[in-house]
Amino acid sequence: xxxPRFAYEKPQSxxxxxxxxxxxxxxxxxxxxxxxxxxxxxxxxxxxxLLIDIRTLPELRTVRDEGDAVFLGAxxxxxxxxxGRVCDPTRGLLSAVARTIAYRAVRNRGTLGGSLAxxxxxxxxxxxxxxxxAEIVARGPSGERxxxxxxxxxxxxxxxxxxxxxxxxxxxxKLSGRARWGQxxxxxxxxxxxxxxxxxxxxxxxxxxxxxxxxxxDAPYVVADAMRLDEPAMHDAVSRAGFADGTYxxxxxxxxxxxxxxxxxxx
Amino acid sequence: xxxxxxxxxxxxxxxxxxRTSLADxxxxxxxxxxxxxxxxxxxxxxxxxxxxxxxxxxxxxLAVACDGADVRTIEGLDEDPVATALREAFAAEHxxxxxxxxxxxxxxxRDIVLRLPDAGEPRVREELAGNLCRCTGYVGIVRAILRVxxxxxxxx
Ligand SMILES: Cc1cc2nc3c(=O)[nH]c(=O)nc-3n(C[C@H](O)[C@H](O)[C@H](O)COP(=O)(O)OP(=O)(O)OC[C@H]3O[C@@H](n4cnc5c(N)ncnc54)[C@H](O)[C@@H]3O)c2cc1C
Ligand code: FES
Ligand code: FES
Numbered sequence: 557x558x559x560p561r562f563a564y565e566k567p568q569s570x571x572x573x574x575x576x577x578x579x580x581x582x583x584x585x586x587x588x589x590x591x592x593x594x595x596x597x598x599x600x601x602x603x604x605x606l607l608i609d610i611r612t613l614p615e616l617r618t619v620r621d622e623g624d625a626v627f628l629g630a631x632x633x634x635x636x637x638x639x640g641r642v643c644d645p646t647r648g649l650l651s652a653v654a655r656t657i658a659y660r661a662v663r664n665r666g667t668l669g670g671s672l673a674x675x676x677x678x679x680x681x682x683x684x685x686x687x688x689x690a691e692i693v694a695r696g697p698s699g700e701r702x703x704x705x706x707x708x709x710x711x712x713x714x715x716x717x718x719x720x721x722x723x724x725x726x727x728x729x730k731l732s733g734r735a736r737w738g739q740x741x742x743x744x745x746x747x748x749x750x751x752x753x754x755x756x757x758x759x760x761x762x763x764x765x766x767x768x769x770x771x772x773x774d775a776p777y778v779v780a781d782a783m784r785l786d787e788p789a790m791h792d793a794v795s796r797a798g799f800a801d802g803t804y805x806x807x808x809x810x811x812x813x814x815x816x817x818x819x820x821x822x823x
Numbered sequence: 824x825x826x827x828x829x830x831x832x833x834x835x836x837x838x839x840x841x842r843t844s845l846a847d848x849x850x851x852x853x854x855x856x857x858x859x860x861x862x863x864x865x866x867x868x869x870x871x872x873x874x875x876x877x878x879x880x881x882x883x884x885l886a887v888a889c890d891g892a893d894v895r896t897i898e899g900l901d902e903d904p905v906a907t908a909l910r911e912a913f914a915a916e917h918x919x920x921x922x923x924x925x926x927x928x929x930x931x932x933r934d935i936v937l938r939l940p941d942a943g944e945p946r947v948r949e950e951l952a953g954n955l956c957r958c959t960g961y962v963g964i965v966r967a968i969l970r971v972x973x974x975x976x977x978x979x
Contacts, residue, residue, distance in 0.1 A: 557863060564824065564841035564887050587885070595864035595885025597842070609888055635877070653826065659953025660934060661871050661878040746952040 559597035563606045570695065570722065571613040573608055578697050578720040582605045586722060587611070588631060591658070591666035592674040610626065615724065616669065619643060622727060627693070629725040630669025638663060643814030645730040649737045653680050659747045669723040672708070674713045680741065682709055683770030686778050687755040690728045695719035699724040708748070709775040735759035740812045741771075752805075754812030756782065756820040761778075767817070769797040769809050790814060830855070831899025834841050839886045846870045847881075848886035849896060857897040857926050861955070868954030871927035873944050878934045897926035905933045908974060912967035919959035928954050932968045936975065944969060 565571040577584050583605030587593050590611075595641075596602045596762055619642045626645040629716060636642050638654035657663055657680045671681040672692060685692070685705035692703045705726070708716050717723065731737070731802035735757065742752040753770030767782035767790070777797035779785065784817075785793070790813050791801075799806035827836045830853060835861045837852040849855045849872070855856075861869035870882040875897040900906035905961070909932050912918070919925045928951075935942060935950045942950070947968050958962065 558847070559842040559844070561840065564885070566887075566890075587888070590883055590885060590888065591865060591880075594885075598844075598863045598883065606943075607885075609885075611888060618856045658865075660950060661868065661880050661931065661953060662865055664874075664877040664879050665884065666931055789845075814949065 557600060559594075560600055560603045562604050563595075564609065565606065566609040567613070570613055571723070573610050573613065573721060574695060574697055574720065576606070576608050577722065580608070582719070584608060588667045588670035589614075589633065589665035591633075591662050592670060592676070594741075596707050601794070610722065615716040615720075616667075618725070625691075625727045625729045625777040627725050627727045628668060630667060630672075630723045632668045632725075634658070634666050634668070634671075635660065636664035637668070642758075645728045646737065647731055647733075647735065648740060649684070649688075649731075652730070653684050653712040653739055653741075656680060656741050656746070660746075668726060672705075672726070673715065673717060673723055675709050675713050676749065676806070677709070677712050678751075678753075679772050679773070680750065680753070681751075683753045683768055683776045684739070684755065685726060685728070687757060687766055687768035687770070688728055689764070689766065689780075690726050692726045694718075694721040695724050700724070702727070704712055706780075707776050708774070711774055712787065729761050729764075731757070732761035734761055735764075736820040736822070738816035738821075740811050740819065742808050752808040752812040752814035754809065754814070755814070756817040757784070758783075758820060765811060766767060767793060769794055771811060772797050772799070772809065774798065787814070790817065824887055826886055826890055828889050828894055830894050831896060837886070841885065841887050842888045844882035845872070845874075845881050845884045846896070847902045849894070855896050855898050856866070859923055860927055862946055866953075866955070867924075868931060869924055871930045871954065873930060878930050890950060897929060900929065900933070903933070905936050905971070908971045909933060909936070909967065912970045913964070914975075915966040915969040916970065917965040918959060918963035918967040924954060924956040924958075926954065928964060932964070932971075935968055936971050940972065940975065942972060947972075 585604040750771040755768030765783040767779040847935040872956035
């Protein structure tokens with residue numbers, strides 16, 4: 557189908573975009589890469605009055621070293637992360653996950669910020685940023701806020717973001733040379749949204765051991781103290797994430813977590 | 824809105840509504856019907872074109888978002904050496920039947936050849952996951968791409 561009619565603005569600065577968004581009220585919507593919004597508009601699931609194009613805003617394209625973390629601008633594309641064109645503070649995890657998102661033609665335009673704001677429970681960044689305990693940086697008329705990625709998603713397609721706030725980027729902690737990670741995505745075909753995501757990160761220098769049961773139809777389920785995560789504990793985590801023992805969903809989420817953990821532990 | 828961009832190396836202007844997709848602007852305003860439209864939600868790959876040198880879905884990219892961009896469609900790849908080698912390989916390997924997927928397939932194939940010169944069959948298949956072909960069963964397409972990759976390796 558074809559998109560409904562709407563007006564279109566391309567502000568030249570982040571402040572101008574925030575003003576347009578605040579003034580536009582319920583009818584205004586941001587567009588970045590358009591790789592989630594494009595299909596939604598074509599299906600007419602959303603009928604905004606005004607689209608505010610933030611894809612090329614320089615403020616959202618910055619990548620900077622914050623000392624113990626790296627700030628990745630919201631406008632960073634999946635492909636830029638895949639190619640290592642921007643710094644990867646996780647020593648390869650971001651880039652490995654980026655390659656599994658959609659298809660190259662989608663990754664060339666889809667952005668980190670758009671993916672997080674859209675908050676599909678099966679989206680790869682939504683789950684990975686929760687695993688990494690990253691901070692999402694948002695700016696609105698009353699200033700800047702930093703939100704924990706693990707608490708950012710409230711539920712399917714619902715986040716903590718206010719209607720007049722824009723995600724400016726994500727602050728991802730630098731993993732040390734001793735860090736080990738693993739991530740496993742179940743899908744029927746490369747590039748599709750996940751049926752299950754398992755994740756595990758252990759960094760002794762940061763005192764960090766976290767596990768993820770992801771793509772659960774809701775906000776990601778994170779085990780914040782996963783130092784001694786053995787198989788029974790993994791089984792338990794998947795049950796606590798909301799899947800009844802013995803179901804197909806329990807099995808694939810358990811398998812994803814087990815594979816991620818094995819990858820991290822070099823097994 | 825007035826859209827100005829470069830299409831296949833020529834500066835063009837078109838009057839489009841903000842809701843017009845790049846695919847519709849190309850096909851219906853600029854009469855470049857080589858770009859095909861299938862699913863209109865980013866899944867099938869038929870509409871894949873190059874925007875500033877990188878493959879993108881023209882069905883879920885707004886034309887107005889391409890103001891000032893350099894767009895290249897299948898019509899603009901006639902002289903391109905990689906696309907030429909791919910066209911020959913597609914013919915030799917029976918990599919098309921109805922041809923609906925072929926323009927998008929060639930844009931993706933060209934990207935694979937240029938970006939991943941060392942790709943083997945599993946990687947080529949992974950990269951092709953975003954371009955659906957309802958006719959060929961992919962075997963010929965994969966062979967054609969592998970053939971061009973091999974030719975370029977021996978040519979150095
Ligand atoms: C065929 C296909 C397959 C896909 N497969 C996957 C997959 O396997 N895994 C996956 O994770 N994703 C997948 N995606 C989604 C893709 O990753 C999108 O690129 C991404 O979800 C949205 O990013 P965008 O920049 O295109 O955002 P847009 O589509 O432009 O916007 C999405 C939403 O976010 C809002 N928004 C955008 N930027 C900001 C910002 N900075 N601050 C606040 N709000 C903002 C918009 O208002 C809109 O509501 C797929 C998409 C397609 C078309
Ligand atoms: S028509 Fe664009 S991806 Fe199918
Ligand atoms: S040749 Fe018919 S769809 Fe590919």
